[in-house]
Amino acid sequence: MVPLSKPYLDGREEELVLEVLRSGRLSLGPAIDRFEESFAGRLGVPFAAAVSSGTAGLHLAVRLSGVGPGDEVITSPYSFVASANCAIYEGATPVFSDIDPRTLNLDPEAVNAAVTERTRAIVAVDIYGYPCELDELRTVADRHGLALVQDACQALGAEYRGRPVGSHGNLAVFAFYPNKQMTTGEGGVVATGSQDEWELLKSLRNHGRADTDGWLDHSRLGWNYRIDDLSAALGIAQLEKLDLLLGLRSGVAARYAELLEGIDGLELPASDDADHRRSWFVYVVKLSAGTDRARVIAELEAQGIQTRPYLPSIHLQAYMRERYGFSEGMFPVSEDASRRTLALPFFPQLDPEDQERVAAALASAIAADR
Numbered sequence: 398m399v400p401l402s403k404p405y406l407d408g409r410e411e412e413l414v415l416e417v418l419r420s421g422r423l424s425l426g427p428a429i430d431r432f433e434e435s436f437a438g439r440l441g442v443p444f445a446a447a448v449s450s451g452t453a454g455l456h457l458a459v460r461l462s463g464v465g466p467g468d469e470v471i472t473s474p475y476s477f478v479a480s481a482n483c484a485i486y487e488g489a490t491p492v493f494s495d496i497d498p499r500t501l502n503l504d505p506e507a508v509n510a511a512v513t514e515r516t517r518a519i520v521a522v523d524i525y526g527y528p529c530e531l532d533e534l535r536t537v538a539d540r541h542g543l544a545l546v547q548d549a550c551q552a553l554g555a556e557y558r559g560r561p562v563g564s565h566g567n568l569a570v571f572a573f574y575p576n577k578q579m580t581t582g583e584g585g586v587v588a589t590g591s592q593d594e595w596e597l598l599k600s601l602r603n604h605g606r607a608d609t610d611g612w613l614d615h616s617r618l619g620w621n622y623r624i625d626d627l628s629a630a631l632g633i634a635q636l637e638k639l640d641l642l643l644g645l646r647s648g649v650a651a652r653y654a655e656l657l658e659g660i661d662g663l664e665l666p667a668s669d670d671a672d673h674r675r676s677w678f679v680y681v682v683k684l685s686a687g688t689d690r691a692r693v694i695a696e697l698e699a700q701g702i703q704t705r706p707y708l709p710s711i712h713l714q715a716y717m718r719e720r721y722g723f724s725e726g727m728f729p730v731s732e733d734a735s736r737r738t739l740a741l742p743f744f745p746q747l748d749p750e751d752q753e754r755v756a757a758a759l760a761s762a763i764a765a766d767r
Contacts, residue, residue: 398701398702398703399701399702399742399751399755400703400742400744401576401703401704401740401742401743402575402576402742402743402744403575403746403747404576404580404744405638405642405645405744405746406631409637409638410630410631410634410635412634413631413633413634414627414630414631416630417626417627417629417630418627420626422626423625423627424623424625425603425623425626426626427626428627428630428633429447429624429625429626429629431633432447432624432629432630432633432636433445433446433586435633435636436571436586436588436632436636437588439561439639440563440564440588441560441561441564442563442564442589442590443589443590443592443595444588444589444590444591444592444594444595445586445587445588446586446587446589446595446598446599446602447584447585447586447624447629447632448584448585448586448587448598448602448623448624449583449585449602449621449622449623449624450574450583450584450585450622451479451548451550451571451573451574451585452482452483452572453585453602453620453622454550454571454572454585454586454622455479455480455482455483455520455546455548455570456482456483456486456487456620456622457587457598457601457602457622458483458546458568458570458587459483459486459487459489459520459546460487460601461568461594461597461598462517462518462544462546462568463517463518463544464484464489464517464518464544465487465488465517466487466488466489467488467489467515468484468487468488468490468517468518469484469489469490469513469515469516469517470483470484470489470490470491470492470516470517470518470520471493471508471512471518471519471520472484472493472494472503472519472520473493473494473496473503473520473522473524473711473731474493474494474496474710474711474712474728474731475496475501475522475524475708475710475711475731475735476522476524476548476708476711477550478711478714479548479550480520480522480548480711481520481711483520484518484520489517490515490721491711491717491721492511492513492516493511493711493712493723493727493728493731494507494508494510494511495728495730495731496524496728496730496734497730498730498733498734499667500524500527500529500667500673501524501525501527501667501738502521502523502524502527502528502529502530503521503522503530503534504730505530505533505534508534509537509540512537512541512543516541516543517543517544518543518544518546519534519537519543519544519545519546520546520547520548521545521546521548522551523547523548523549523552523555523562525551525666525675525678525679525681526551526552526555526578526675526676526677526678527552527555527666527667527673527675528556528562528672528673528674528675529557531547531557531558531567532558535565535567544568545568546567546568546569546570547562547563547565547567547569547570548570549562549563549570549571550571550572550577550585551572551577551678551679552571552678553571553577553578553579553639553676554578554639554643554676555674555675555676556673556674557672557673557674558672562676563588564588568587568588568589568594569587569588569589570585570586571585571587572584572585573585573586573628573632573635576678576744578639578642578643578646578676578677578678579635579636579639581624581628581629581631581632581635582627582628582631583628584624584628584629585624596608600616600617600619601617601619601620601622602619602620602621602622602623603619603621603622604619604620605617606619641745642745643676643677645745645746646677646743646744647677649680649743649744649745649747649752650666650677650680650743652749652752653665653741653743653752653755653756656752656753656755656756657682657756657759657760660756660759660763661685661763661767662685662688662763662766662767663682663683663684663685663759664682664683664684664685666680666681666682677743679707679740679743680740680742680743681707681738681739681740681741682739682741682759683734683737683739684738684739684763685737685763688737688763688766688767689766690706690737690739692762692766693739693759693762693763693766694739696758696761696762696765697755697758697759700754700758702742702754702755702758704739704740704742705739705740706735706738706739706740707738707739707740708738710728710731710732710734710735712727712728712731713725713732713735741755741759742755
């Protein structure tokens, strides 16, 4: 079987995790501080607050943005559900804007058209590691007095206009699930340039406890969104080899581009340009309209190759339809992408021969469907 994804781990992760186990400090220990400092240094930002997941980070970022009941938060329909759920957690309503068909990121003009008097924030997604149109979205946010949160959970290592994604001044959230550019098992980080925001993030992730509080005293309502020291140890080791991991991923993506170029009925991911440098999270292709994607997936599965339909449009999830009345046809570009996109096996140590298997099987499956 050629799996869809696989984390890249070696003896350094084992060494640092064992170090934490031997220390007895499994939570609220020094590995977390070390991980946060290393991550902030990597981005070139003053502060980074580690949390239990990217979802937790998005929730806290929306909370810090002042979102509350009755507000609206604009985000992409073509993303993982957490990009919208973070607004619902605070009693707000998710509002979707359609996406650009090439980049699959939010269309700033559509975002501007979706703003109402109830809009409080924009959650901008860097889908599949390709940077969103951050400056244009910030212009929309500034024009209407909105907060801007960057969902960079898929984009560690990406660059927008020559600077790392996450270093542009707005709250930015990263995630480290095992299929991401680096992993802590579960876990995430909120990056910020504000010490006040950083201290509030650390309090909210720890049940609302402040540095000046006693052990069981709490200054505000908070959550248990802490990361543990074992996860932080994994993160430290992964950060040490992040350049290697990113380089390997780029190499796998380049091989796919060579192998898949010219296959009729297949559209490859958007290329980098002067303003956007992708960090490769997954390798997602788009099948031509009318291709039976389910049959393609089944044929590759029969040959021992895992693929997945990536991504369903959030507004068409069952709970979104039931709660907000969303229906098909509301965001046609997102819906078209959701019908046609397909994630191929992708991870740093993917063997070139396995990539050749994937490409040959995909070409054969597409040709058989035409």
